[in-house]
Amino acid sequence: DAGVIQSPRHEVTEMGQEVTLRCKPISGHNSLFWYRQTMMRGLELLIYFNNNVPIDDSGMPEDRFSAKMPNASFSTLKIQPSEPRDSAVYFCASSPGATRQYFGPGTRLTVT
């Protein structure tokens, strides 16, 4: 089992550019989560999908953030336009139910 796969692992971009983060959950898991981790705020839940449907996006900071899950094996988190304050590590996690979540290695985003 390859675990949760995220790409890219590192992203450096300029303010105003569009950023797309990608996630492949563990096969068979029906729940997918996007988190953001910063020194200031710790680990924050951005959005939760169940069976490819967004259930709770109340953690998404603002309209510049959007997430999609077109099928059970792929999800994207997009930031457009990006700002320096979006710099953080973004984690994707998947789960077979309302219990243990399996985290990916994260994408370290730096917006200059």
Next chain:
Amino acid sequence: GESVGLHLPTLSVQEGDNSIINCAYSNSASDYFIWYKQESGKGPQFIIDIRSNMDKRQGQRVTVLLNKTVKHLSLQIAATQPGDSAVYFCAENSGYALNFGKGTSLLVTP
């Protein structure tokens, strides 16, 4: 300028000693609890979990204790090793999601 961030509690232990990391949770209705370990540059990694119908669960070198009366969770690591140095997070379920604590930094010294 100086950056201000979360000031994680830090526990420093000597190699070979036992470590105890504590966590207070907020929701008395939570029925599932979990501990994660996060090493520098990596994602949180599952350590052990426990349901509310139990008060103790043991794994390999780790034990989780749950006290529902005072809403307290602890993680005990036996014979702490340098590889145990990491940030440890507790989490409680909240419906479909997990509420994560702020984390405790464990530093193992030789």
